[in-house]
Amino acid sequence: MATKAQNRITPLxxxxxAxxxxxxxxxxxxxxxxxxxxxxVQSDFFSKADWRNAFYGINTIKETGSAFTGAGYHGAWIQEEFWKNVMNTGIVVFFTVVISLTFGTLGGYALARSGFRYAFWILMAALVFRAMPHITLVSGYMLPFFEWNIWGLLPTTxxxxxxxxxxxxxxMLHSFFLNIPKDMDESAMVDGCTRFQAFRHVIIPVMWPGVVTTGLFSFLLAYNxxxxTSMLLSAENETMVPAIASFLGTTQVQGNVMFAVAAVVSATAPLFILILFFQRQIVSGLTAGAVKG
Amino acid sequence: MKHRTFLWFILPTLSAMILFIALPIVSVFIQSLHVGHEQVIVVSESCGPFGCTPTTSIDLEATAKLQEEQPLGKFNGLATYTNRSHLAFQELAEAWRTTQTFGEFWDQVFNLPFYRALIFTLTYTAVVTPMVIVLGLAIAVGVNNLPKFLKGPSIFISLLPFLVTPLVGSLILYWMVDADGVIGATLQRIFDDPSLSLKASTALTWVMLIVYGVWHMLPFSFITFYAGLQTVPEDTMEAAQIDGASKWQSLIHVIVPHLAPLMSFVTLMMLMDNFRVFEPIVSFSAEAHATSLSWIIFNDLRESGNPLYGSAGATSILTVIGVVILLTPVLIRTWRDFNRKSH
Known part of the structure; x- marks a missing residue:
């Protein structure tokens, strides 16, 4: 429906x-x-004299003989053992996503199908819980976790x-399940299924788009x-993000800021790929809550 | 759904939330009523050839034992809430009495750690939220007018600042505005002032953090509004045009009202996320000039060897109260909506 009037170029x-x-x-x-x-090298990336140094790599050529150097990556991944942190992040993120989705699908389905008042109250409580700054909760975990000796472990985190x-x-899953017609699982129950069987055979096959979208956001929350992670993991179990923060403390002193820069780029790369492949789902997930409710 | 089935379905998620969100809040509250043990001090006389002198030493064993018996520390009532590091009633009253002008009083208040953090947190929230909404809407309208093949890539690029790890994103910006970084060094050259540093002044640090906040949050409002723009009814737009509305007029009178419900959603999300501003302060090492409520809790817990659980707990509870106050209007509205829907 593009008419001439709509396409006229105005200052606006x-x-x-622009x-x-x-x-x-x-x-x-x-x-x-x-x-x-x-x-x-650091004297190029943080060049006081001329920002173009970082572009052409004048000092990098002088120091290493080539315009590009992998020294920062080598230092971070091998010398500072960043690969361990990457593995820890992998473990934490994988299990967090799988467990949250399992719990979330069951709960979200129940909330979407129950008209009772307590369902509303659970959703309201969840909204308030969603707004809690994470660090306030962390301050509640520390003491008990130390007492029970489970502080610093990956499963705890x-x-x-x-x-x-x-x-x-x-x-998110609650609003997604609301969009799956009630008739589908109810007709299965009329045919003699129990509620759980209806969920298993009718709802699970059609729920994947919503689960994938929700999973992406669970991934982002755990990953970011x-x-x-910085308060609850011991040094050897550290994931990427707190490791980068502690790089800043140690490497800045030793003049190895480039290690931290390399680590930062390494930590951003997976997110970049994620957006590349799942852009549509991310956008629909971001707007799901808004457009419907 | 039957109550019983409902219970089985909701049980895993509910128990996770009760155990790790509701109970910690209770635990934080109990912690906040206690204060760490003082070290047990023993006075002993050491006698030498020139007479006896009393020396004090710390009885490590007794201190450890006390710690073992009462890990929470000793009961302190609400004293932690009112001490200098938190609500500081005494100091406030003192400042009010002794200062002549409002400016002086303000200076004194700004020196109290809790109020300093609260003022920054509120300023950050109050500045970033409206800026993000207005700019997000403007960019959404702009992208919506782009040719089709440019829309996808624009959204891809826009998602980057929002989805990047906050600590990492703020570090990337920090390295650029650092005195040796590309923007910092250029600014020094422009103003011909080699000592110019964005880190050295309170005002510039605040500006820097707010710029980061807008950069990080803008994509969220942009994407939401962009999605909303796809649902603007064609008929209304055409009717407005036939009636002679200019583009600007139809933007203000048709599109903005259509997006109004989205705006309240975006505002809610922004308020929740901006109120817990934390990572950029760590990344920018801005604590000398700007602290937030989340940051002072983090700082109390990080206190090496001797974390201040009581102090962290008191700040946490005050923060939670702040969050609830912030959310009340939304909760009331949702309650009304739910009642309307269910009847």
Whole structure:
């Protein structure tokens, strides 16, 4: 329905295009800059004399003989053993996502099919829980966890992240299950299925799009978390994000900031790939709550 | 659904939330009523050839034993809430009495750790939220007018700042505005002031953190509004055009009202997320100029060797109260909606 009047170029259109262009540059430039700079030496990436050094790598050529160097990556992954942190992140994220989705699907389905008042109260409580700053909860875990001697372990962190994830997962899957017609599982129950059988044979086959979308956000929450992982994991069980934070403390002193830069780029790469493949699901998930409710 | 079936379905998620969200809040409250043990001090006389002198030493064994018996510390009532590091009633009253102008009083308040953090947190929330909503809407309208093949890539790029790990995203920006980084060094050259550093002044640090906040949060409101724009009814737009509305007028009178429900949703999400601002302060090492409520809790817990559970607990409870106050209007509205839907 593009008529001439709609496509006429007015000052307003020009301003709005310019705004979009500026935003896209501001959004993308820091990532490109850091990615490019992570292959340079510190005196180039943090060049007081001339920012172009970081672009052409003048000092990198002087020090290493080539315009690109993998020294930062080598230092981070091998010397500082960042690969261990990557493995820990892998474990934590995998189990957090799987367990939260299992709990969340069951709960979200029940909430979507129950018209009783307590269902509403559970959703409200979840909304309040969703708003709790994570660090306030962490301050409640520390003392008991120390007492029971379970502080610092990966399973402890996983179950905490699952719990923190639940309010969001519940809301999202609840609104997703509301969109699956009630008739589907109810007709199965008329045919003699129990509630659980109806869920198993009728709902599970059609729920995957919603579960995948929710899973992406559970993944992001577990992957991006700093408050919980930095306080609840011991040094040898550290995941990527707290490891990067502790790099800052140690490497800055030794003049190895490039290790941290390389680690930061390594931690961003999986997110980049995730957005590349799941852009549609992420967008639909972000707007699911908004457009429907 | 029968109550019994409902219970079985909801049990795993409910028990996870009760055990790890509801109980910790109770535990935090109990902690906040206690204060860490003081070290047990023994006074002993050591006698030498020139007479006896009393020396004090710490009885490590007794201290450890006390700690073992009462890990929470000793009961302190609400004293932690009112001490200097938290609500500081005494200091406030003192400042009110001794200062002449409002500015002086404000300076004194700003030196109290809790109020300093609260003021920054509220300022951050109050500035970032509206900026993100207005800019997000503007960019959503802009992207919606783009040719089709550019829309996908624009959304892809826009998602990056939002989905990147907050600690990592703020580090990336921090390295750029650092005195040696690309933006920091350029600013120094422009203003011809080699000592110019964004980290050195309170105002610039706040600006830096707020810029980060907008950069990080803007994609969320942009994406939401963009999705909303796809549902603007064509008929209404056409009717507005036939009636002679300019693009600007139809934006203000048709599109914005259509997006109003989305705006309240975005505002709610923004308030919740901005109120817990935390990672950028760690990344920017901004604590000298700006602290947030989450950051002071983190700092209390990190106190090496001797975490201040009581103090962290008191700040946490005050933060939770803040969150509940922030959410009350939304909760009331949702309650009304639910009642309307169920009848």
């Amino acid at each position: 259109t020009i301003i709005s295009f 705004l979009v262009a500026i935003w896209l540059i501001i959004a993308a430039f820091p990532f490109l800059w850091t990615l490019w700079g992570s292959f340079k 996983i179950i905490v992240l699952v719990a923190i994830n639940q309010p969001f997962t519940l809301w 978390d700093f408050a919980v």
